[in-house]
Amino acid sequence: xxxxxxxxxxxxxxxxxxxxxxxxxxxxxxxxxxxxFTDNATLPVELSRELLNGILRSPKTGQPALQYGITAGETxxxxxxxxxxxxxxxxxxxxxxxxxxxxxxxSQQLLYMTLEALCDDGDIVLVEDPTYFVFLxxxxxRGIKAHxxxxxxxxxxLAHLESVLERLKKSGELRRVKALYLVTYFQxxxxxxxxxxxxRAVLKLLKQYERAAGHPIYLVEDAAYRELRFDHGNDVPTxxxxxxxxxxxxxxxxxxxxxxxxARLGFGILPEPVYTAVLRIKGNHDFGSANLLQQLxxxxxxxGRYDRHxxxxxxxxxxxxxxxxxxxxxxxxxxxxxxxAGGGLYFWARLxxxxxxxxxxxxxxxxxxxxxxYVPGELCYADDPWRRQPVDGMRLSFGSASEANxxxxxxxxGAVLRKLV
Amino acid sequence: xxxxxxxxxxxxxxxxxxxxxxxxxxxxxxxxxxxxFTDNATLPVELSRELLNGILRSPKTGQPALQYGITAGETxxxxxxxxxxxxxxxxxxxxxxxxxxxxxxxSQQLLYMTLEALCDDGDIVLVEDPTYFVFLxxxxxRGIKAHxxxxxxxxxxLAHLESVLERLKKSGELRRVKALYLVTYFQxxxxxxxxxxxxRAVLKLLKQYERAAGHPIYLVEDAAYRELRFDHGNDVPTxxxxxxxxxxxxxxxxxxxxxxxxARLGFGILPEPVYTAVLRIKGNHDFGSANLLQQLxxxxxxxGRYDRHxxxxxxxxxxxxxxxxxxxxxxxxxxxxxxxAGGGLYFWARLxxxxxxxxxxxxxxxxxxxxxxYVPGELCYADDPWRRQPVDGMRLSFGSASEANxxxxxxxxGAVLRKLV
Numbered sequence: 020x021x022x023x024x025x026x027x028x029x030x031x032x033x034x035x036x037x038x039x040x041x042x043x044x045x046x047x048x049x050x051x052x053x054x055x056f057t058d059n060a061t062l063p064v065e066l067s068r069e070l071l072n073g074i075l076r077s078p079k080t081g082q083p084a085l086q087y088g089i090t091a092g093e094t095x096x097x098x099x100x101x102x103x104x105x106x107x108x109x110x111x112x113x114x115x116x117x118x119x120x121x122x123x124x125x126s127q128q129l130l131y132m133t134l135e136a137l138c139d140d141g142d143i144v145l146v147e148d149p150t151y152f153v154f155l156x157x158x159x160x161r162g163i164k165a166h167x168x169x170x171x172x173x174x175x176x177l178a179h180l181e182s183v184l185e186r187l188k189k190s191g192e193l194r195r196v197k198a199l200y201l202v203t204y205f206q207x208x209x210x211x212x213x214x215x216x217x218x219r220a221v222l223k224l225l226k227q228y229e230r231a232a233g234h235p236i237y238l239v240e241d242a243a244y245r246e247l248r249f250d251h252g253n254d255v256p257t258x259x260x261x262x263x264x265x266x267x268x269x270x271x272x273x274x275x276x277x278x279x280x281x282a283r284l285g286f287g288i289l290p291e292p293v294y295t296a297v298l299r300i301k302g303n304h305d306f307g308s309a310n311l312l313q314q315l316x317x318x319x320x321x322x323g324r325y326d327r328h329x330x331x332x333x334x335x336x337x338x339x340x341x342x343x344x345x346x347x348x349x350x351x352x353x354x355x356x357x358x359x360a361g362g363g364l365y366f367w368a369r370l371x372x373x374x375x376x377x378x379x380x381x382x383x384x385x386x387x388x389x390x391x392x393y394v395p396g397e398l399c400y401a402d403d404p405w406r407r408q409p410v411d412g413m414r415l416s417f418g419s420a421s422e423a424n425x426x427x428x429x430x431x432x433g434a435v436l437r438k439l440v
Numbered sequence: 441x442x443x444x445x446x447x448x449x450x451x452x453x454x455x456x457x458x459x460x461x462x463x464x465x466x467x468x469x470x471x472x473x474x475x476x477f478t479d480n481a482t483l484p485v486e487l488s489r490e491l492l493n494g495i496l497r498s499p500k501t502g503q504p505a506l507q508y509g510i511t512a513g514e515t516x517x518x519x520x521x522x523x524x525x526x527x528x529x530x531x532x533x534x535x536x537x538x539x540x541x542x543x544x545x546x547s548q549q550l551l552y553m554t555l556e557a558l559c560d561d562g563d564i565v566l567v568e569d570p571t572y573f574v575f576l577x578x579x580x581x582r583g584i585k586a587h588x589x590x591x592x593x594x595x596x597x598l599a600h601l602e603s604v605l606e607r608l609k610k611s612g613e614l615r616r617v618k619a620l621y622l623v624t625y626f627q628x629x630x631x632x633x634x635x636x637x638x639x640r641a642v643l644k645l646l647k648q649y650e651r652a653a654g655h656p657i658y659l660v661e662d663a664a665y666r667e668l669r670f671d672h673g674n675d676v677p678t679x680x681x682x683x684x685x686x687x688x689x690x691x692x693x694x695x696x697x698x699x700x701x702x703a704r705l706g707f708g709i710l711p712e713p714v715y716t717a718v719l720r721i722k723g724n725h726d727f728g729s730a731n732l733l734q735q736l737x738x739x740x741x742x743x744g745r746y747d748r749h750x751x752x753x754x755x756x757x758x759x760x761x762x763x764x765x766x767x768x769x770x771x772x773x774x775x776x777x778x779x780x781a782g783g784g785l786y787f788w789a790r791l792x793x794x795x796x797x798x799x800x801x802x803x804x805x806x807x808x809x810x811x812x813x814y815v816p817g818e819l820c821y822a823d824d825p826w827r828r829q830p831v832d833g834m835r836l837s838f839g840s841a842s843e844a845n846x847x848x849x850x851x852x853x854g855a856v857l858r859k860l861v
Contacts, residue, residue, distance in 0.1 A: 023618050023655040028557035028717040064502030071492045081485030085702035087477050124545050128726045136449035157724045197444050234444040281506035281731035296449040303578045305549045310702035
C-alpha cells in the first residue's frame with residue numbers, strides 16, 4: 020500500500036540542523052556556537068510578569084486578552100507596530116499604515132504564508148547566497164525553485180542580480196520569478212547589512228524586469244535582526260521608505276528576537292493584493308495570533324518599556340560580539356576571512372580557497388572532537404544548479420553562549436584552524 | 441499586468457461569516473446568536489494571572505518560558521496532554537503516547553497542516569453534512585474537493601457513507617480520497633455527538649475501501665467541543681481507543697474552548713507517517729508554538745486548576761443552554777425541528793421542508809430587521825455537486841450572548857418564525 024501523503028507531505032525534508040541540535044544535546048561538554056537562540060540572561064522575565072499582571076488584574080482588560088480577536092491582529096498592536104516602524108525609519112510614513120500591518124505567530128509564519136500566497140510549485144524565488152536556512156526549507160517543502168545572488172558586505176551584488184534576471188529572461192523563466200528575498204539587517208548567516216542605496220537599486224532593477232515577467236516581482240525584506248544593533252543611533256531605513264515600496268515591498272518583522280521568542284509574535288507590512296490573500300490564508304491557519312501575547316507586546320510598546328528593554332539587549336549582544344571579536348583576533352589564523360557584525364547574533368568566517376568547513380570536512384569533524392560546534396555555511400546556500408554550493412563558510416553565533424564559552428569555543432576552534440588551515 | 445499571486449492566493453475566498461461579523465458590529469442593538477466565541481464571563485483571568493506569576497517569579501522557570509522550545513511542543517505539556525486524554529478516555533492508553541502528541545497554535549493550525557501533509561490539489565476529503573465552515577474554507581483554499589455525508593443525531597449515516605465510498609470507487613476517484621473529517625462531540629453546527637459504535641463502524645468501513653484506494657484513508661476526529669459537556673461524567677471515548685486507531689486516527693484537540701482562546705493552543709495525536717510530515721511542516725510554519733502559553737497550560741493541568749476551571753465552564757454553558765432550550769420551547773413554532781445539544785455552544789434548528797433560512801431568505805432578512813443574527817446553515821455545507829446545498833438550517837449559539845440576550849434573541853427570532861413559517 021502506498022502512502023496517502025501529498026507531494027508536499029512526502030517532499031518536506033527534516034530541518035538541516037536538527038542533527039546539529041541533537042549532537043549538541045548528546046555531548047554535555049560541547050560548546051555550541053551554532054544555536055541561533057537569544058540570550059537567556061536578557062529575556063524580560065520580570066518585565067513580562069509586571070505587564071501581564073497589569074493586563075490580568077481586572078476582567079475589563081483581562082477578558083479581551085483571553086478571548087478571540089480579529090485575524091489581522093489587535094488594532095492597538097497594529098497601530099503601535101506601524102508607529103514603532105515609523106520611528107525606526109526616521110519618521111517616514113510612506114508605507115507604514117496600521118491597515119497594512121498583519122500580526123503573526125513570529126515572522127516565520129508571515130514568510131510561510133507569503134510564499135503560499137505568491138508561489139505555485141515550480142515558481143522561482145531569488146535569495147542571497149548564503150541565506151537563512153529555514154527559508155530554504157520552506158522553498159524546498161513547497162516545491163519552489165531558488166537561485167542565489169552573490170552577497171557582498173553591503174548587500175547583494177547588483178551586477179550579479181542583473182545577470183541572474185537576464186539569464187532567467189532569456190530562458191523564458193522570468194514569468195516564474197515572484198520575489199527576491201533579502202535579510203537586510205545583520206543577515207543570518209553573514210551579519211551583512213544591506214545599504215539603503217542597494218535597496219533602492221534592487222527595487223529599480225526588479226521593476227525593470229516586471230514587464231518581461233508579466234507580473235510584479237516583490238522585494239521581501241526580512242528585518243528579523245534589525246533591532247539587535249550595537250550602535251543604537253545609526254539605523255538604516257527599510258525599503259518601505261523608498262518610492263514604489265507601497266506596491267512592491269513585503270516587510271517581515273519580529274518581536275521574538277528583541278523581546279522574547281517564547282511570546283512569539285511577528286508582523287508583516289504588505290501591499291495589495293498580497294495583504295488580502297495572506298490575511299485570508301491566516302484566517303485558515305489560525306484566525307489570528309494569541310491575544311494574550313498581543314496585549315503583552317502592546318503594553319510593552321505603549322509604556323516605553325519595550326524600547327528600554329531593547330536598549331539593554333543591544334548592549335548585551337554588543338559586549339558578547341566584542342568578546343568574540345577579540346577571541347577571533349587572538350586565536351584564528353589570519354588566512355581565515357571574518358565578517359564582523361554590527362548587530363544581530365552572528366559572525367561569518369570563510370576558510371581560504373579550496374578548504375571546506377562543511378559537515379563532512381576535516382575542520383568540522385576536528386571541531387566536534389574538540390567539543391565546539393558551528394553551523395556549516397554550506398547549509399545556507401540554495402539548491403541552485405547554476406553554481407556549486409560553496410563550502411568555505413562558518414556561522415559563529417554569540418547569541419546564547421556565555422562570554423566564557425565564547426572565549427573557550429573560539430579558542431578551541433582557533434586551535435583546529437591553525438592546525439588544518 | 442497580471443497578478444503575481446499563486447493559484448492558492450487567487451483562489452482563497454474571504455471567510456463566509458466575515459460579513460456577518462461586520463453586520464453585528466455595525467448594529468449596536470443587534471443580538472448575535474451567530475458568534476462562536478466563548479463566554480467572557482468564564483475566561484480564567486485571575487487563574488491565568490496566578491499561574492503566570494508562578495512561572496515568571498524566577499529566572500529559572502521564567503527564562504525557558506520566554507525562550508525558543510522544540511517544534512513538537514514542550515515535553516511536559518505533551519506528557520500532560522497525553523495523560524489528560526487518557527483520563528478522558530477512561531484510562532485507555534492504546535494510542536495516547538506523548539511521542540505522538542504535537543502542540544499547535546490552536547486545533548485549527550493542526551487541521552491546516554494535516555491537510556497540507558495529506559492532500560494535493562484535486563484530492564477529496566469526506567465531511568459531515570453540515571460541518572465546521574472554516575474547515576470548508578481550508579478545503580476551498582487548497583483546491584481540495586469535498587463530499588458531504590448525511591449527519592444523524594448520533595453521527596454520520598453509515599449507509600450513506602458506504603454509498604458515497606462506493607460511488608467514488610466506481611468513478612475511479614477513490615484514490616483521491618484521503619480522509620473523512622468528523623466533528624465528533626457537540627458538533628459545529630448541529631450539536632450532534634458521534635457514538636463510539638459509529639466511530640468503530642466508520643473506521644471499519646474506511647478500512648474496507650483502502651485496498652481500492654491504494655493508500656490509507658484517515659479518520660480525522662475533531663474533538664474541539666469535547667470538554668464543553670453538560671453531564672460531566674458521561675463522556676464518549678475517542679476513536680483513539682479503537683483497534684487500528686494507532687495507524688488511522690488523526691485526533692485534533694484544543695485548549696482554546698475549555699481554557700482560553702486568547703492563550704490559543706491546540707494539539708494533535710497523529711499516526712506515522714503523518715506525524716513526521718506535519719512536524720516538519722510545523723517547523724516551516726513557526727518551529728513550535730509560543731512557550732509562554734505552553735507553560736501556562738502545563739501549570740494549569742498539573743496543578744489540577746484546569747479541571748476545576750473546566751467544571752465551572754461546563755456548568756455555565758449548561759445553564760445557558762437550558763435558558764435557550766426554555767426560550768425555544770416558549771417562542772418557536774412546533775414545526776421547526778430543534779436539535780438540542782448536550783454540550784458545546786450550539787443548537788441546530790431546521791425549518792419545515794421547502795423553507796429557507798439562508799442569507800437571502802425572508803427569515804434571515806426579517807431576523808436582521810428584528811436585530812437578531814444567526815449563522816445560516818447553508819454556510820456549513822460543502823460545495824458538493826452530488827446534492828443541492830440544504831438551506832433549511834440555522835445555527836444558534838448560546839456561547840457568548842448573556843442569558844438575557846439569549847431569551848430576548850430567541851423571542852425575536854420566534855416572532856419572525858411564527859410569522860413566516
